[in-house]
Amino acid sequence: MADVTFDIRRKVGVLADTGKGWKKELNVISWNNREPKLDIREWSSDHSKMKKGVTLSKNEASLLLLLLSQIDDAAVIDKGLDSDSLTFFAENEISVLD
Numbered sequence: 001m002a003d004v005t006f007d008i009r010r011k012v013g014v015l016a017d018t019g020k021g022w023k024k025e026l027n028v029i030s031w032n033n034r035e036p037k038l039d040i041r042e043w044s045s046d047h048s049k050m051k052k053g054v055t056l057s058k059n060e061a062s063l064l065l066l067l068l069s070q071i072d073d074a075a076v077i078d079k080g081l082d083s084d085s086l087t088f089f090a091e092n093e094i095s096v097l098d
Contacts, residue, residue, distance in 0.1 A: 005032050005033065006029050006032075007030045008027050008029050009029060009036045010027065011025065012025075012026040012028065015040065021045045022042045022045075023042065023045070025042075025043055026040050039054070
């Protein structure tokens with residue numbers, strides 16, 4: 001099996017701190033020198049180790065955003081994140097406000 005290479009082009013944000021040095025992150029990553037994609041996965045603190053994750057093209061991320069926006073608030077399990085704390089920008093950039 002060939003080695004997988006990656007280049008983290010942009011660290012967008014941490015979705016969860018799972019403890020023990022691992023964090024679930026949203027990043028823009030180029031895998032094997034291909035076009036960068038949005039990536040959600042858990043990383044060790046120094047980004048030398050990773051767990052399985054999900055990569056999304058811009059089109060897939062846009063569709064996911066649309067589908068998530070259609071979810072009824074009552075269906076959301078984690079009420080800890082207020083939708084007013086999220087800001088969406090052009091080019092599918094997302095920022096969490098403090």
